Amino acid sequence: MRPILLQGHERSLTQIKYNREGDLLFSVSKDHVVNAWYSHNGERLGTYDGHVGAVWTVDVNSSSTLLISGSADNTAKLWDVSNGKCLKSWEFNTAVRRVAFSEDSKSVMLITEPRMGFSATLQIFDVQNGVEGPIASEPTVIFHPEGPKITVAEWGPLDKYIVAGCENGSVALIDPKTGEFVSRNKVHEATITDLQMSTDKTYFITSSKDKSAKILETSTLEVLKTYVTDTPLNSASIMPKIQEFVVIGGGQEAMDVTRTSSRQGKFECRFWHKVLEEEVGRVRGHFGPINTIAIHPDGRSFASGGEDGYVRVHHFDDDFFSFKFQI
């Protein structure tokens, strides 16, 4: 397969995300820009300009009308996907680490960092008026989660819980109504770098700096599958269709990269069989660690964003779809 290289960023990628149909791909990086791309040919649809700090996170709602981005400039911005207009900018005391639309797209959850005496917050804003209506400036709820710092978070099935991954390698379920921790399970030895839901949100995958990725059941936080690699992982994603694979990626810490050759850096997207926990293949190409991976909702292509500032969109060849795992 010939990957499409997207050069819309000058600094390392922090997150990429497909919309629900998978025709658009959003990418954010440390260079303040939010890019929107057509995923089938890599054409850039536009940019969302306004942030003045590194953008850590991005999410799009299910109807692809609203886009939210969270940045190190202490703001989160809500954008009109179709024309790049900023609809709302919320300001906080610290950087926004993670944003996510709820499953019904009526509200959006933000996680801010603890820093400079400010504690970490989990805030939920009402965005159900969408592009037309006024958007609330104040959060509907604001919590101050105790304990280890939350690095990643996602909404659980039917927005019943918020699943959070923490710096100490534990995952926790948070009740979005009360802000209390429902349960917690320490599954990793080091900080959790990514957390992505399966299509039905009944299970999710985590990746960690402890060189492993794990699939956990959402309701019980029980570890179902473990994928152990030889490199710190930055991202993991579950293939929704066609093949029962997970794609994980990472590589050496960015600060150590200059000391090694790109082959030793292990900057590859690794394909693992989801059920049998066996590695089935690798895709190389990045010359820096892979920071973020997203898989097209139809399972026919995937994209990876690296520390090298490139997004690579891969459309699988035909033999990928006919592959059968031999036991």
Place this chain on the structure above:
Amino acid sequence: MPVSATNWADEVDGEEQPQTFTDANGITTHIEYRINEDGKKVKITRRTQKKLIHDKVNKAVATRKKWPKFGKEKGSKPGPDPATTNVGDNIKLKLSSTGKVIEEVDEKQEAIKQQLQNKKILCRICKGDHFTTKCPYKDSLGVEDAGASTPPVEEAIPEAEQQGSKYIAPHMRAGATPKDRDAMREKRDEQPTLRVTNLSEDATEADVSELFKRFGHISRVFLARDRETNVCKGFAFVSFTMRDDAERALEAIDGRGYDNLILRVEWAKSSA
């Protein structure tokens, strides 16, 4: 149309007018006549079939495809801009069921690691167990008689470099001991080797082995090439497995003409 350029046979045809017709299968045939650069008349037939491929897409997706561009892309033409979008080199995703992907890399690494465990890293300056470049006394003592009695450190360095598909010399490979190197050289010397000189510049290894393999099994062909131009330097070494074969080859080929040159074949002298 210059009259001189046309052949009388063409004129008889009388089919000067371009023709277009469509057959039952929907294939359109278009025939035209043209005079080419050489002044000759040529008949050009083009068959085309139009096929309308319907691709169903989500309505929302179809609308989104028509959105005008915005932000930094405002006013840009539709279609990917080469400034931001490029197609990379072809990458193979080889799927395998054996889980070999990991083992391959790991085994090699482990082997090298184990090999290195027994090897001592020795500083040339203070004889401590670190690399010479990292020696704390580097500035004060300085490197004394580089490359003298102490073994060179380079044996330990390849840890970082010997990865993946890179060539690893046989004596560096997993399980090899330093002795293997000498053993290999001895073995090579034991083999009956012929030196072939006065080869032409165009000769290749394949040519040489083609020439000698009729006498018996060849274990090795070495053709000296110029480092820069990569052309043959005019001599080669051919090792046979059997001494008799080598002798026969020597007698037969020595003094033979090859590529306008008279080959000279003799026993190779040991390099030791």
